[in-house]
Amino acid sequence: MRIIGIDPGLLHTGWAIIDVAGSSRTYVASGVILPPTKLPLPERLDFIFRGVSELCEKFKPDVCSIEIIFSNKNPKTTLLLGHARAAAIVSVAHNNIPVFEYEPNIIKKALTGAGHADKEQIYKMLKILLPAAKPKTADESDAIAIAMTHANMARFNVQ
């Protein structure tokens, strides 16, 4: 099973591809979709849509894993993030790839065993679980964590 993990954002959308066979996980690729700065919202969303679509065509993932977002103390930012998230989801769904959505604490728990783990703990676990991955940014690292979450959840059938 090949998983694409996506960490969406209007400025940078992290992505990661991992392969899963039984208990083994293999890092395939990861990166960040970076729309040109100052691109208006519609073109920015289309840039994310096209970027994700190209990844689906290139890597042919079987499933997509993406984080569930909640409205926080900055609802405006969350609303914009929701737009980026929807652009990524609609791109994957348009490519007929099923999308699995995970809450942030499930992602933390699936990787570290603790729902309240911090970024540093998750990063350390990723280095142990997937040493070939060398994420250069937090968005890339988060995308790997999201992909790995689906691998672990699917394995233990906790979803």
Add this chain to the structure above:
Amino acid sequence: MRIIGIDPGLLHTGWAIIDVAGSSRTYVASGVILPPTKLPLPERLDFIFRGVSELCEKFKPDVCSIEIIFSNKNPKTTLLLGHARAAAIVSVAHNNIPVFEYEPNIIKKALTGAGHADKEQIYKMLKILLPAAKPKTADESDAIAIAMTHANMARFNVQ
């Protein structure tokens, strides 16, 4: 100039097509995109994306007009609405149609002269301005209002 107005929503996405030539406005068509009930979010967003894409192919609008949304007392609902809105926007942008975004009070003002006009006033103005339009739902009526807003704003170059 042919305008598509869109009033997005996860349950029903209203749409309207109007033609503009100088001061004349002609109603072309309107309707509602209704994803099947109980469709999961990703497929629901793709349904909206495909629905808007079909409208763009069929009616070949020159521009799209859509409402700007703000986070209100129910941030969760707004966040989901943002997803539907993004699916519609990315569909239009993907069809290389420029998108114009208007705040709710601008829509009210462009149609009635008052930024605080209620739905009933807007509906009455639409009946006067566009008698051929016979919207059957509020979503359809709102989409016509949004399309008409761009017609009026573009005419007076207030945008």
